[in-house]
Amino acid sequence: MRTLTVTDVLKLNIFHHASLVTGREGLSRPVSSITTVEDTDLLHYLKDGEILLLSIRFASEVLHLGEHMELLASKQIAAIILKGGTDNVTEPVPGDILRNASRFSIPVVLLPPDVRFIDAISAVMSLVMKVKNRYYLDIQNNLTKAVASGFQEEDILHYLGDYIPGYFTVTDSEGQQLQQHTASGFDPNTAVADRLRLPILCMGKVTGYLTSVTNSFLEEHQEMLLKTASHLLSVLVLKKYYVAKIEQKYISGFLSELFEKRLSPDAIVEKAHNYGWNRGDSYAAISLELSSERSKTKVPEALMEITAFLPEENCFFYIKEPYLHVLLRSVHPASMDLCGAAAATLEQIQAYLNKQHRTLSLFAGISSQTTDVSTLSKKVQEAYDALQFGHAFGNPIVKYNDMGVLRLLASHSNFENFAQIIPPAVQKLADYDKENNTEYLQTLDSLLGNNLNLSKTAKQLFIHYKTMLHRMNRICEIAEISLDDRQTRLDVELGVKLYMMLPK
Numbered sequence: 381m382r383t384l385t386v387t388d389v390l391k392l393n394i395f396h397h398a399s400l401v402t403g404r405e406g407l408s409r410p411v412s413s414i415t416t417v418e419d420t421d422l423l424h425y426l427k428d429g430e431i432l433l434l435s436i437r438f439a440s441e442v443l444h445l446g447e448h449m450e451l452l453a454s455k456q457i458a459a460i461i462l463k464g465g466t467d468n469v470t471e472p473v474p475g476d477i478l479r480n481a482s483r484f485s486i487p488v489v490l491l492p493p494d495v496r497f498i499d500a501i502s503a504v505m506s507l508v509m510k511v512k513n514r515y516y517l518d519i520q521n522n523l524t525k526a527v528a529s530g531f532q533e534e535d536i537l538h539y540l541g542d543y544i545p546g547y548f549t550v551t552d553s554e555g556q557q558l559q560q561h562t563a564s565g566f567d568p569n570t571a572v573a574d575r576l577r578l579p580i581l582c583m584g585k586v587t588g589y590l591t592s593v594t595n596s597f598l599e600e601h602q603e604m605l606l607k608t609a610s611h612l613l614s615v616l617v618l619k620k621y622y623v624a625k626i627e628q629k630y631i632s633g634f635l636s637e638l639f640e641k642r643l644s645p646d647a648i649v650e651k652a653h654n655y656g657w658n659r660g661d662s663y664a665a666i667s668l669e670l671s672s673e674r675s676k677t678k679v680p681e682a683l684m685e686i687t688a689f690l691p692e693e694n695c696f697f698y699i700k701e702p703y704l705h706v707l708l709r710s711v712h713p714a715s716m717d718l719c720g721a722a723a724a725t726l727e728q729i730q731a732y733l734n735k736q737h738r739t740l741s742l743f744a745g746i747s748s749q750t751t752d753v754s755t756l757s758k759k760v761q762e763a764y765d766a767l768q769f770g771h772a773f774g775n776p777i778v779k780y781n782d783m784g785v786l787r788l789l790a791s792h793s794n795f796e797n798f799a800q801i802i803p804p805a806v807q808k809l810a811d812y813d814k815e816n817n818t819e820y821l822q823t824l825d826s827l828l829g830n831n832l833n834l835s836k837t838a839k840q841l842f843i844h845y846k847t848m849l850h851r852m853n854r855i856c857e858i859a860e861i862s863l864d865d866r867q868t869r870l871d872v873e874l875g876v877k878l879y880m881m882l883p884k
Contacts, residue, residue, distance in 0.1 A: 384411045384511045386459045386487050389431065394495060394503040402478050403459070403487035411458045414504040416497065423448055426455040431504060433497060436464030436471050446476030453484035461500065463491040516601040519543055520608040527612045536609050537561035544602050546594035550613065553586050570595045576603065578610035582617040620693070631655065635698035638756060639667075639705040645754035652753045660712035662751050666722050667763040668704040668729075668744040675739045682737050686729045691721070705763075707756070719779055722746045726777045743770045746779045772880035805859035805868075806875035812858050820855050821876060827852060828873045832863060 387407045390398065400407075412429030420443050426432065432452070439445040439462060445452075452460070460481060464471030473490060481488045491500065523531075523539055531539070537548045538561055545565025550558045562568070574597045580588040590610040592598075598606075634651050637643045643651075668686075670679045679702050686704065687697055694709040710716035726744050733740050745766025747759035762780040770778040809821045823841065827848075830836045838848035852863070861868050 384508060385409060386411060386431075389459075389504055389507065390489065392503050392507060394500055395489070395491070397492045398461070398495075399490045401473055401488050401490050402482045403485055405485040406459065406487045409456075409458045409487070411504070411508065413508060414461075414501050416501075417443070420444070420448070423451055423455075426452065426457055428456045429458050430455075431458045431461060433461045433500060434463075436462045436473060439477065440474045446474060446480050449477070449480035449484055449486065453486060457486065459487040459489060461489045461491055463493065463495065463497070465493040512601055516605055520605060523605075523608060524612060527615065531612075533559045533613060533616065534561070536612060540592070540606065540609055541566075543605060544592065544594065544598070545596075546592045548593075549591045550580070550588060551591065552588045555589075558588065566593075567595055574598045576606055578606060580610055580613045580617060582614060582621055587617050588613070631696050632698060635696055635705065635707060636700070638707070639665075639698055639700070639760055641757060641760065643757065645757065648756050649754050652756075657709065657753060658712055659753075660751055661753070662710040662712070662716065662718055662749055663753060663756060663759060664708045664718035664722060664749045665747040665756070665759040665763040666704075666706035666708070666726070666744060667760070667767045668706070668726070668742065669767060670702050670704075670733075670740050670742055672740045678737060678740060682733065682740055685736075686732065689725055689729050689732065691725070705760075712751075718749050719746050719781065723777060723779060730776060742776050743767055744777050745770060746777070748780050768880070772877045802879050803871050803875035805861045805872055806879050808859050809855065810879060820851065820858065821879070823848075823851050824855050824859075824872070825876045825880070827855075827863075828869065828876065832869075 385408050389395065389411055390400070390407075410429045411431060412427065414431040414433055415426070416433045417423060417426075423443070434443070434445070439460075445460070460477075462473055462477075464473075471493075473488060478488065523536070526535065526539065533550050537550065537559055540546070540548050541561050541563030545563045547560070547562050547566050547568065549560045552558060572593050572595065574592075574594045576592045576598060578590045579586045580590060590606065590613055592606055634643075634655075638648065670682055672679060683699050683701065683704050687699075690697060690706060691708070694711060696707045696709075698705045698707075706722075708718045708722060710718055723746060726742075726746070730742050733742055745763045745768070747762035747766065750756075750759055766778040766780040766783060769783050770776060806821070809824060813819060813821050823837075826840055827834075827837045830840065834848050834852065835845055838845045841848070843851075856863060859872070861872065863869055863872075
């Protein structure tokens with residue numbers, strides 16, 4: 381900040397007829413404010429750079445100012461301005477004040493009797509505020525330029541610490557701390573005098589907060605600097621938002637080719653390099669399907685709605701009704717459980733659908749995690765296999781790693797001759813269902829899942845016990861099997877699951 385000196389103050393029009401009576405050596409002293417005191421004890425509370433404004437009579441007869449000149453020197457006051465006399469007759473400054481002020485090079489200025497204290501104070505404080513305003517405006521402008529040049533959240537907090545002795549944090553909207561910085565002048569063991577919490581906005585929504593904690597009360601200019609910092613943090617959030625939108629649009633073509641399995645491993649590696657994805661980054665894929673027997677028209681709308689639950693960074697999605705395909709990325713060297721994060725996100729989506737779209741059913745598969753970008757096609761297939769596994773076993777959210785030995789069976793779902801390993805009994809039921817619009821295969825799956833317990837299966841399917849008994853007999857008749865045979869039950873149960881995992 382440009383240093384305001386006693387010389388600068390004396391150039392003001394209000395002091396045009398004032399005279400310097402001693403202390404010329406101290407005219408370069410910095411000025412921070414102007415004040416007056418009503419008691420000797422208040423001299424102890426003067427601050428660096430303050431100008432002391434008094435009447436001559438009060439200074440000599442009440443304060444005995446000449447005796448306290450050493451105290452004033454230790455307080456590093458800027459100057460003493462004295463006013464005395466009547467009309468055009470100026471009262472002389474007492475000798476002890478002049479001698480002791482000269483001894484400590486404290487400027488003493490004699491003010492004409494016709495100048496009012498309030499006018500002198502107003503003129504000095506206006507100049508002080510003008511210089512301070514210019515200083516903090518420059519600080520704010522420099523911070524704005526720095527953000528435009530690449531400053532991030534951490535850099536902004538360090539910049540604040542250079543001008544405000546405090547403790548600064550950036551948190552998300554839930555209060556989770558993202559960044560923090562402690563300025564060198566802040567003492568965490570001293571009482572907190574001021575705490576300011578400012579919102580960080582993006583598209584009209586609060587996305588986080590900038591909080592400052594200080595040991596002393598904030599000046600107005602410091603509050604303005606903090607507000608500027610919160611606005612710039614909002615700009616950074618908005619910038620990331622639009623970058624993510626542009627990146628999502630730019631990468632959509634790649635995602636469609638990836639999830640439709642039209643890319644070779646070499647092509648995937650080349651495209652990933654073009655996007656700036658680095659060796660060692662981690663990846664995982666999600667395939668999500670929405671279905672409804674009664675309100676299929678709501679599926680497209682719901683697919684768009686649930687994208688709001690996806691992470692804002694390093695998350696790319698591709699919608700092809702009724703599917704939402706997602707590619708997650710974790711930047712090296714940060715280690716992140718992408719599969720666990722994916723499962724948590726899907727649980728949030730499922731809770732939302734249960735509340736807002738109760739007629740829709742969700743099934744989703746999560747691939748295993750990889751650091752080899754060339755294997756992304758395999759991860760896409762894993763996610764799809766896990767999705768089909770969920771359909772077959774009635775599990776809405778399935779991780780590929782949790783499928784166990786059935787991963788071996790799922791790996792065959794790409795073979796054109798896959799139908800050859802489906803038991804004839806299962807194929808007969810499937811064909812009969814297609815021709816007669818029945819659900820014997822689904823009934824058989826429920827029956828086997830309940831260990832042939834007719835009563836339990838009937839309740840599960842909301843049918844009468846005798847109806848269930850009739851269906852079981854018809855299933856055995858159509859499939860030409862006996863469920864009393866253990867080997868037959870095993871073959872048929874696996875066959876039903878395999879059939880349900882076939883691409884529809």
